[in-house]
Amino acid sequence: MSDQTLFSIFFSALVVNNFTLALFLGLCPFMGVSARVETALRMGLANIFVLVLTALSAWFLNTYILETAPYLRIISFIIVIASLVQIVEMAIKKLSPTLFRQLGIYLPLITTNCAILGLAIFQTNRGYGFMQGLTFAVGAGLGLTLALVLMASIRESVEFSDVPGIAKGTGLVLIIAGTLSLAFMGFAGLL
Amino acid sequence: MKTTTAQQDFIRGIWKENPVLIQMLGLCPALAVTNSVANALAMSGATFFVLSCSSVLISTCKRFIPHEVRISAYILVIATFVTLADMLLQAYAPVQHKELGAFIALIVVNCMILGRQESFSAKNSVFRSLLDAFGTGIGFTIALVMMGGFREILGTGSFLGYSLFGPNFEPWVIMVLPAGGFLTLGFILLAIGAIEQRRKNKTAGKAEQMAEASS
Numbered sequence: 085m086s087d088q089t090l091f092s093i094f095f096s097a098l099v100v101n102n103f104t105l106a107l108f109l110g111l112c113p114f115m116g117v118s119a120r121v122e123t124a125l126r127m128g129l130a131n132i133f134v135l136v137l138t139a140l141s142a143w144f145l146n147t148y149i150l151e152t153a154p155y156l157r158i159i160s161f162i163i164v165i166a167s168l169v170q171i172v173e174m175a176i177k178k179l180s181p182t183l184f185r186q187l188g189i190y191l192p193l194i195t196t197n198c199a200i201l202g203l204a205i206f207q208t209n210r211g212y213g214f215m216q217g218l219t220f221a222v223g224a225g226l227g228l229t230l231a232l233v234l235m236a237s238i239r240e241s242v243e244f245s246d247v248p249g250i251a252k253g254t255g256l257v258l259i260i261a262g263t264l265s266l267a268f269m270g271f272a273g274l275l
Numbered sequence: 276m277k278t279t280t281a282q283q284d285f286i287r288g289i290w291k292e293n294p295v296l297i298q299m300l301g302l303c304p305a306l307a308v309t310n311s312v313a314n315a316l317a318m319s320g321a322t323f324f325v326l327s328c329s330s331v332l333i334s335t336c337k338r339f340i341p342h343e344v345r346i347s348a349y350i351l352v353i354a355t356f357v358t359l360a361d362m363l364l365q366a367y368a369p370v371q372h373k374e375l376g377a378f379i380a381l382i383v384v385n386c387m388i389l390g391r392q393e394s395f396s397a398k399n400s401v402f403r404s405l406l407d408a409f410g411t412g413i414g415f416t417i418a419l420v421m422m423g424g425f426r427e428i429l430g431t432g433s434f435l436g437y438s439l440f441g442p443n444f445e446p447w448v449i450m451v452l453p454a455g456g457f458l459t460l461g462f463i464l465l466a467i468g469a470i471e472q473r474r475k476n477k478t479a480g481k482a483e484q485m486a487e488a489s490s
Contacts, residue, residue, distance in 0.1 A: 106453045108307040112386060115299065158361070158380050159354040166347060198303045198384045205377045250472055254299055255464035262457030269454065 090219045097223030099271040103199050104231040105264055110199030114232060115257060117190065124236035127190045128229025132222065134194050135203055137168055139221035142204035143214055161204045169195045199228060234264060284403050288410030294387040295418035296467060301387035305419055306456040308378050312435050315423030317371035321360045321379060323412035326388050328356045330408035334396040349392045357382045387415065425459050426450045
């Protein structure tokens with residue numbers, strides 16, 4: 085078991101080792117749905133929800149099932165994540181059709197988001213316990229949301245500025261992301 | 276896809292539909308592990324292995340996979356080969372395995388691999404799928420090694436560990452940091468955009484000249 089405090093785990097996942105800007109996890113939604121602040125925020129919230137559920141189930145799998153068969157780790161994690169997303173999707177559809185419509189396509193897309201599998205694997209490699217895993221998931225989810233919303237607000241203003249023709253598109257987004265990543269390096273001294 | 280020849284299947288993935296630089300798939304590994312050429316090579320090798328093996332297996336079994344559960348079946352096949360690649364790397368290249376860490380396991384969620392299975396292997400013969408996987412794998416390798424090369428040469432002044440510029444070179448530390456990854460790929464994309472635009476202008480100019488000459 086790791087002996088980091090909950091506070092340091094939380095802030096490390098939130099800003100210092102931000103999943104998107106420092107570890108490059110979850111770049112697909114970062115590029116894909118960061119054009120509007122509102123959708124970015126929704127995507128972030130859906131991500132937090134699934135991340136927390138994943139952390140719980142990864143902890144369960146690690147403690148009770150995978151101890152005798154560590155080589156099945158990758159396969160079992162991906163199956164659990166895929167079915168988890170399906171179940172969450174069905175549950176939300178039944179319980180709150182409004183929320184389901186708002187999340188739309190973003191919910192099933194979360195399965196192939198590397199941040200989710202990444203979280204499960206980091207949690208295992210670092211030997212986090214139950215509370216530590218949960219804190220890590222909330223911190224990572226908030227960090228993702230923060231990065232998404234920041235990116236979306238920058239892109240909304242970039243839309244109105246006059247950029248050269250070749251820079252319209254992903255190239256510019258990546259350079260903005262690089263600048264944001266540089267800014268986030270300033271948090272490195274925090275811990 | 277009866278209209279393409281076997282050669283086109285192979286060539287397409289290398290440049291015209293390069294997975295990283297044109298289609299923007301598999302960005303996570305392309306940015307995360309390219310801080311040195313050696314890491315980039317190890318990552319591309321592992322991805323190449325997983326992609327070719329899953330393409331062959333899936334195109335072989337395509338008749339037995341029910342349409343409704345095909346995505347889960349693909350993911351399972353891919354995850355199995357990733358586990359294999361993980362163990363092979365751990366046995367034969369322990370240094371690289373340690374450097375790449377969790378990103379080996381994350382090959383499972385590389386959208387490029389799943390994308391090739393869904394859009395190509397599920398509909399084509401085993402041989403064609405293997406060619407397609409080779410082409411895509413080589414395209415991925417080119418992109419990764421290019422990124423790794425830029426970042427290692429500028430960030431540490433060396434290539435594959437050999438010093439290039441002598442002791443007086445001041446390394447651009449930012450290039451090996453996460454921000455350098457974003458910036459490198461961003462500038463490569465800008466360069467590709469510029470080349471494409473130039474080519475388009477040239478062909479447009481030629482067409483105009485032809486039109487003038489004929490009139």
